[in-house]
Amino acid sequence: MNSKKKINIATILPYKENYSLEKASAASLWVSEFFKNSKFKNNIFIYGNTNSKNYLTKNYININLKSLNSKFQSTTTEYSYKLAKEIDKKKFDLIEIHNRPLILFNLLKQIQNRFIFYFHNDPLSMNGSKTIEERLFILKNVExxxxxxxxxxxxxFLNLDLKLSAKTEIVYPSVNKQKTTKKCKYITFVGRLNHSKGYDIFQKSIQKILDEFPKWKSLSVGDEDRRSIYINHTQHKELGFLSHKKTLDILNQSEIAVVPSRWEEPFGRTALEASSRGCATIISNRGGLIETTNQAIILKKIDEKNLYKEIKKLILNNKKRKLIQRNSRKNIKHQVLNNTKFIDQIRESIFPIYNVNFLKNKIKIINLYNQGQKLNHRLFNISLGKKFTNGFIRNGNDVLEISDRDFIKNNKTYNLLQNSRVNFQNYLIETCKNYNPDLLFFGHTKNINLDTIKELKLLNKNLIISQWNEDPVMPDLSYSKQNITNINLYSDSVDHNFITTDPSVLKQKINSDNLHFFFVPVDKNIERFDVFKMNPKKDLFYAMSHGVNRAILKEGTEDNRVEFLDKLVKKISKIKYDFYGFANKQPIWGDDFNSALINSKMALNLSRGKPTKHYSSNRIASVVGNGLLTFVDKKVQMSDFFNNNEMIFYDNIADLSDKIKFYSVNDKLRKKIANNGKKKYFKLFNEIKITKYFIDISLGNKPSLF
Incomplete structure (x- = not known):
């Protein structure tokens, strides 16, 4: 897999947004706080316009504008033109525009790039997003x-179809957790000192409060150009406009904070900051205010009578006030670190190099494999595809299963111009359009056309496509030659190939750049027996077949396993063995397989072909996972994962026969080793861990298998 490339990001503020320590407002604070913790902070440049030199962060670049007070020249046009030159010069990969649709429209005309647009205010109040057509245009042209x-x-989305919201996310303004501070008897209002912010309501209610409670004081932080509301009281102090840091210091000292806004607040940052700093906070229910915290008192009616009543309750009920303050500080709803990670994930999702369009590490997966409907599901207990689905879901992902062979069989047609395999291509493409998966994960199929894979990647440039194969791939086995051909059919077209043999065995046979080993998983719902606690009647279990699609043995077909077993049974004549697929005893499947398996103390794990590094048929999960003492050839190198107290390793047939005889009469030791083997297997290679390994590789995370 390619290493992650750096993403160079241009963050564009409205030119009236002051990105300075003295006069920063909501959008500037939002940008600066999420920048500081971003994994991309060394590659983010923030653009805006201000006369101040005291920038919030060092990565800020000021755009000087000549047209700020001009009646004859558009400031937005000049700003957009200068931004386009900057972006072209610095070769940015991603442009993030905050709160100005018209800047987006201008840049779309001048440059080709990927865009994220951030709405901090009501879209219906902003030029460029008031109409349905404008909002649809934004949806179409941004990532x-x-x-x-x-x-x-x-x-x-007013008067728009909410189905279009797939390209949208909510990222709340956020704060960091704060230490407990000493409180003063302050009741504080922060915001513009006008009617829309409810300052007149605060004025009328606070004057009555201060008359009744002489030990309490009130503070106002903010200003207003056309001022008409004043509070005249000896216990009240107006502090005017303060820097963000000084405002937070005031909230740290305040017992009660008041946000009685009449205006439909897009969010209400003051409420979040006050609550996080341990203020007992009173808010109205306007706009996004109720989304700021779960600890606030919400006014039933926005008037001075209700505000007066709620403030008085808090003053009189010291216990309740302290509880709200403590819970507010403890239970911050929106935290900077969490939401910074979320924003970075959104950024990553836009680029093919990150290989997956995922958010919050929960992805959508199409798991395509042979479900065996035509076999009446007799493979349920050895089906890796089923275990993968269980593991993906238990890791918190969403899974859609497709059985390619069953679809083709069930959709056969007599129309010579239209066959079911062709129909399957259309079915897969249309399903991907509807479901929009992040990962297409398929195994043991030749039913996907290479052109279909190309089309799927065109539909979703971030789609990860991986194939898996559990069959032997050792070069000496004739069966493996066809299997290697099957894997090679897709090996260069998919992002990852997963096999159950160590990749070193296949040097120069398969594209090794995207080849990964995986171990056959156990599943807690399938390998559910503890044979070491039971009293089986047989000593040794072994089951083989001539292919899972064959219910019976193929006449005249023998392989190295038959020769091995012929020699073995002569050496263990007194051992009660129970072998299937051998000596004309037919293979067993489904629940019959489980019934036979749990009736033996021990099991032989013998695969076709020469013993090969780490390869085993998937029966190993059945025997070890169900608690049978298991014998494995040393040359398979299972000792890389298991020790002699968890699995029995043998050198040759003579060594194997001696060990079978020994453990058949040493029940206590046999049970202990079988128990240890099951525990180790479930610890290392359970369905949750194996599928997380698949997902980690897909997402470009550091995978951990062992």
């Missing part, structure tokens, strides 16, 4: 739209 609240998102 993602991010809203700062559910309320803002709902406004964007």
């Amino acid at each position: 993602k739209i991010i809203f700062v609240s559910e309320w803002v998102k709902n406004r964007f």
Whole structure:
């Protein structure tokens, strides 16, 4: 897999957004806080316009504008033109535009790039997103739209089909956890000192409160150009506009914070910050305010009577006030670290190099394998595809199963111009369009056309496609030659190939750059017996077949396993062995397989072909996973994973026969080793761990198998 390339990101603020320590407002604070913890912070440049030199972060680049006060020249046009030159010069991979649709429209005309658009305010109040056509245009031309609240998102989709929301996410303004601070008897209002922010409501209620409670004081932080509301009281102090840091210091000291806004707040950052700093916070239910915290008191009606009543309750009930403060500080709803990771995942999802379009590490998977419907599901207990589905789901992912062979069989047609294999291509393509998977995971098929794989990757440039194969691939086995051909059919077209043989065995046979080993998994719902606790009547179990699709032996067919067993049974004549697929005793399947297996103390794990590094038929999961003492040839090198107290390794037939005889009469030791073997197998190679290994490789994470 290719290593992750750096993503160079241009973050563009509205030119009126002041990115400075003294005058930063909501969008600037949002950008600076998520920048500081981003894994891409060394490759992010933030653009805006300000006269200040005291920038919030060092990566800020100021765009000087001549048209700021011009009546004859568009400032947005000049800003967009200068940004386009910067972007072209620095070769950015991703452009993030905050809160100005018109800048997006201008840049789309000037440059080709990938865009994320962030809405911090009501889209229906902004030029460029008021109409349905404008909003549909934005949806079509960006990779993602991010809203700062559910309320803002709902406004964007007013009179639009919510099915279009697949390209959108909500990332809330966030704060860091704070230490407990000493509180003063302050009741604090932060915001513009006007009617829309409810400052008049605060004025009327707080004057009554201060008259009744002389030990309490109130503070106002904010300003207003056309001021009409004033609080005249000796216990009240107006602090004017303060820097963000000083405002937070005030909230750290305050017992109660008030946000009685009449305006439909897109989010309500003050409420989040006040609550996180241990204020007992009172809010209205306007806009996104109720999304800021679960600990706030919500006004039943936005008027001075209700606000007065709620403040008074908090003052009089010291116990309740302290509990709200403690819970507010402890249970912060939106934290910077968590949401920074989420934003970085969104960024990663846009680029093919990251190989998957995933969010929060929960992905959508199509698991394509032979479900064996035509075999009446007699392979349920040895089906790796079924175990993979269970593991993917138990890892928190969504899975859609497709059985290619069953589809083709069930959709046969007598139309010479239309066969079921051709129909299957269309079925797979249309299913991918509807489901939009992040990972297409298939095994043991030749039913997917290479052109279909190309089309699927065109549909979703981030789609990961991987194949798996559990059959032997040792070069000396004639059966393996066809199997290697089958793997090679897709090996260069898919992102990953997973096999149950150590990849070193297949040097120069298969594209080794994307070849990975995996161990046959056990599944807690399938390997569910503890034979070491039972009293089996037989000593030694072994089952083989001439292929899982054959219910019976193929007449006249023998391989090295038959020769091996012929020699073995002569040496263990007194051992009660139970062998299937041998000496005209037919293979067994399904529940009959389980019934026979649990009636033996021990099992032989013998695969076709020469013993090969790490390869085993999938029966190893059945025998070890169900608690049978298991014998394995040393040359398979299972000792890389298991020790002599977990599995029995033999050198040759003579050594094997001696060990079978020994353990058949040493039940206590046999049970102990079988128990240890099952525990180790489930620890190392359970269905959850194996499928996480598949996903980690797909996502470009560091995989851990052993």
